[in-house]
Amino acid sequence: MLDFDPLYSTPQVEAVEQFINHHYPLAGPLSCRLLQRGLNDVYLVVGSHSERYVFRLSHRRARGPADVKTETAFLMHLSQSGVPVAAPVPTRDGSLFVQGNAPEGGREGVLFRALDGRQPSTTDAGDARANGKTLALLHNAAETFSPDGARYRLDLEHLLHRPLARIRDSGIVEDAEVRSDLETIAARTAKAIEAFGDLTRTYCHGDCHGFNARINDAGEAVFFDFDDGGPGYLAYDLSVFLWAQVSFGRSSTAMWDAFVDGYRAVRPITPDDFEAAHRFVIVRHIWLMGEYASRAQEWGSETVGWIAREAHFLKTWETARFVDRLF
CATH class of the missing domain: 3.30.200.20 (Phosphorylase Kinase; domain 1)
Known part of the structure; x- marks a missing residue:
C-alpha cells in the first residue's frame, strides 16, 4: 500500500x-x-x-x-x-x-x-485615516530597525516575477492570450517602477489593506498580521490600501484619500513614492494571484479559478491610470 x-x-x-x-x-x-x-x-x-x-x-x-x-x-x-x-x-x-x-x-x-476594539469600517474615513497614521508611525520606527537575516525581500522578484511564474506554472490560466496580457502588463509595470530609480525603502507591513487592524477606544488602528512583511518598497506598503479600495469591483477612492491624509499627518510621502503606489496596485494584484495559484494543488483549481479572469481588472487599471504612458 x-x-x-x-x-x-x-x-x-x-x-x-x-x-x-x-x-x-x-x-x-x-x-x-x-x-x-x-x-x-x-x-x-x-x-x-x-x-x-x-x-x-x-x-x-x-x-x-x-x-x-x-x-x-x-x-x-x-x-x-x-x-x-x-x-x-x-x-x-x-x-x-x-x-x-x-x-x-x-x-x-x-x-x-487578542486585541480589543472593533473591526475597521469599509466606509468610515476616520478608520482609513487611523490606518494611514499607524502605517506612518510604523515606517518612522522602521528607520531604527535592522532586518538582518530577513528571508523575504519585498522587491519585484518576490512581489511580481515569481508570482507571475506561479500563475503560469499552475495551468489555471489556460487562455494563451490572457497569459500574454498578464506578462505584458507585468513587464510594463516593472519597467515603469524601475524607472523611478530612487523609491524609498523601508521595512514593510506587507498587508496593510485596512482590515489587519482593530480600532481601539482612542481611535487608533492597532495593527496585526505581519507575516507578509519584510524590507522593501514603501510605495508598495502604501499601495496595498489603495488596491483594497479598487480591486474586485470596489471603488472607494475617498477612503484612499483619507488614508493618505492620515499618513501625511505623521510623515511626508515623496512624489515618486505616491506615483509609484498607483503602479504597485498591479504588482499587489499579481502577487495575490500568485499566492492563490500556488495553492491550486491544495485548494483545488475551482477554488482558485478566479485568477484566470483578473487580466481585465489589470488592463482597466493600467489604461485608466497610465494610458498616456503605456507606449
Whole structure:
C-alpha cells in the first residue's frame, strides 16, 4: 500500500491546547478553537481567567518557510517604539515563537494577546485615516530597525516575477492570450517602477489593506498580521490600501484619500513614492494571484479559478491610470 504525503494537515484542537500549555506560561486550563484555516491556521485561546489570546500556526508557502524570527523582532521593536501593534507573547524560555512538527514538516507558531476594539469600517474615513497614521508611525520606527537575516525581500522578484511564474506554472490560466496580457502588463509595470530609480525603502507591513487592524477606544488602528512583511518598497506598503479600495469591483477612492491624509499627518510621502503606489496596485494584484495559484494543488483549481479572469481588472487599471504612458 502506498502512503499519501500530505500538503497540509490540520492539528486537533486538543493537541494545539497541549502545545500552547507546554510552551507558554498561561493560566490554565486553556480552551482553544479554530478561527481560520487557510494561508495560516489561527486559533482563539482563552485562559482560566477569561484572558484572550490568538495563536497563529504558519503554513509553508511557495515563497518558503515563515520568517517569524524577523517578524517577531520587528513587532517587539514597534511595540517598544510606541506603535500600536499586537506584540507576541514570550514563551517559557523567552522566545517569541515556537516550532512544532506536522506530517508535512515543521510549522512555526506565534502567540499574541487578542486585541480589543472593533473591526475597521469599509466606509468610515476616520478608520482609513487611523490606518494611514499607524502605517506612518510604523515606517518612522522602521528607520531604527535592522532586518538582518530577513528571508523575504519585498522587491519585484518576490512581489511580481515569481508570482507571475506561479500563475503560469499552475495551468489555471489556460487562455494563451490572457497569459500574454498578464506578462505584458507585468513587464510594463516593472519597467515603469524601475524607472523611478530612487523609491524609498523601508521595512514593510506587507498587508496593510485596512482590515489587519482593530480600532481601539482612542481611535487608533492597532495593527496585526505581519507575516507578509519584510524590507522593501514603501510605495508598495502604501499601495496595498489603495488596491483594497479598487480591486474586485470596489471603488472607494475617498477612503484612499483619507488614508493618505492620515499618513501625511505623521510623515511626508515623496512624489515618486505616491506615483509609484498607483503602479504597485498591479504588482499587489499579481502577487495575490500568485499566492492563490500556488495553492491550486491544495485548494483545488475551482477554488482558485478566479485568477484566470483578473487580466481585465489589470488592463482597466493600467489604461485608466497610465494610458498616456503605456507606449
